[in-house]
Amino acid sequence: TQLLEQSPQFLSIQEGENLTVYCNSSSVFSSLQWYRQEPGEGPVLLVTVVTGGEVKKLKRLTFQFGDARKDSSLHITAAQPGDTGLYLCAGSGGTSYGKLTFGQGTILTVHP
C-alpha cells in the first residue's frame, strides 16, 4: 500500500511569511500532484510534477519533486490570506492509471 505523509498537519502564519509543506513516502510515484481545497468545495489541482528533481513555479508557489520521486514540497512565498485552505498532495503509481493516493493534508491559515 502506498502512503503519503504530509507535514505539518496544521500551519498558522501571518500575512507575508514564507512556508513549506512536505509530502513524503517510502514508495516511488510516477507523478505527484498538489491540490488546494477550500471549505465546502472539492479539491482543485494546482500542479503535477512528473520528473525527479523537477521544480515548477506558479506565481508565489514553488513545487519540487524529489530526485527519487518519493517526496515533494510546496513552498509559498509571502503568504496572503487568500492562500488559506487545505493543501493535499496526491501520488499516482505507474501500474494503475487514474488511481491517486492522497496525503492527509495540511490546513493552512494565513492571518491578515
Added chain:
Amino acid sequence: EAGVVQSPRYKIIEKKQPVAFWCNPISGHNTLYWYRQNLGQGPELLIRYENEEAVDDSQLPKDRFSAERLKGVDSTLKIQPAELGDSAVYLCASSTRTSGSNEQFFGPGTRLTVL
C-alpha cells in the same frame, strides 16, 4: 463547461436509515471516482469506474455500500443502513485520458451527517 455536479449538498439522517448520493461528471469524462473525506483529512477512494465498469472497488465496504454507473455517465452511491461512522463528505470526481494528464476534477461533495 459545467463542472462535476453532485446532489444533495447536505444530508442529515438517523443511523440505520438509507441514503443515496448522485453525481454527474464532466461531459466526455469516462473515468468516475467516489471518495470519502473526513474532516481535515485527505480523500480516500471508495470506487473507480471506467465507463460503466467498476475497475477498483477494493476500498468500498460492500456490506453496506453500493454504487452504480449504469450508462457510463452519471452515478449513484448508496449506503444502507447508515452508521454513525459514515458521517463525512462524499466527493465525486471525473477525469479523461485524452488530456494526457491524470488531473481529477472534483465536485463540491455531499456532506453527510448521521445522527
